Amino acid sequence: xxxxxxxxxxxxxxxxxxxxxxxxxxxxxxxxxxxxxxxxxxxxxxxxxxxxxxxxxxxxxxxxxxxxxxxxxxxxxxxxxxxxxxxxxxxxxxxxxxxxxxxxxxxxxxxxxxxxxxxxxxxxxxxxxxxxxxxxxxxxxxxxxxxxxxxxxxxxxxxxxxxxxxxxxxxxxxxxxxxxxxxxxxxxxxxxxxxxxxxxxxxxxxxxxxxxxxxx
Numbered sequence: 244x245x246x247x248x249x250x251x252x253x254x255x256x257x258x259x260x261x262x263x264x265x266x267x268x269x270x271x272x273x274x275x276x277x278x279x280x281x282x283x284x285x286x287x288x289x290x291x292x293x294x295x296x297x298x299x300x301x302x303x304x305x306x307x308x309x310x311x312x313x314x315x316x317x318x319x320x321x322x323x324x325x326x327x328x329x330x331x332x333x334x335x336x337x338x339x340x341x342x343x344x345x346x347x348x349x350x351x352x353x354x355x356x357x358x359x360x361x362x363x364x365x366x367x368x369x370x371x372x373x374x375x376x377x378x379x380x381x382x383x384x385x386x387x388x389x390x391x392x393x394x395x396x397x398x399x400x401x402x403x404x405x406x407x408x409x410x411x412x413x414x415x416x417x418x419x420x421x422x423x424x425x426x427x428x429x430x431x432x433x434x435x436x437x438x439x440x441x442x443x444x445x446x447x448x449x450x451x452x453x454x455x456x457x458x459x
Contacts, residue, residue: 246311249329250304257354258300263396264358265292267365270389275372303350310343359400366393 272283307329314336329347333340369389 245332246308249311249332250308253304253307253329254297254300257303258296259399260354260358261296261299263392263399264361265296266392267362267396270392271365271368274369274389299354303354306350307347310346314338314340314343355400362396362400 269284272280276283311329311332314332315338316332316335317337329343333343366389
């Protein structure tokens with residue numbers, strides 16, 4: 244059961260990193276090449292990107308879980324953490340988990356660096372394109388398109404970077420629990436608001452709901 248939890252946790256985290264990178268590319272195409280958007284972001288490409296995202300996520304998860312089987316857990320089975328995460332499991336191991344730590348550091352670091360670099364490059368081109376815009380309406384639409392995604396990227400990748408790269412050590416104990424709670428509960432809770440509140444239909448529905456409540 245523990246390995247199953249670790250598998251799905253790694254799958255969700257890795258897939259989300261690549262999904263955010265794919266969304267950054269989507270916004271780059273939408274703003275920098277709007278006339279070619281239907282061609283550049285075809286249905287076929289979107290399907291390939293989704294398959295690639297979850298394929299890489301599945302591979303990374305299997306590698307992490309596979310290396311966990313080399314460890315022997317002979318200490319307390321109680322994990323001092325909010326959920327069954329990899330680093331707290333290392334603390335229970337009777338075998339030195341340095342190989343696992345390096346594997347986690349290399350894979351997690353590479354994934355974060357690659358996806359963040361993709362996002363930053365995409366936003367750099369978007370920013371340069373926005374600065375050349377003379378229309379205030381076009382400028383507003385560009386910022387509206389990017390704002391929600393950029394907020395989500397900053398929160399999620401910032402938390403992952405702090406937890407697995409800067410503090411990638413088994414000596415952190417319960418210091419990482421608030422960060423873990425933040426990116427497993429707070430961020431998923433905020434995402435619907437971050438992505439939906441820029442949708443005109445959602446805003447209209449919320450306004451109608453508020454007016455209806457006031458009447459009642």
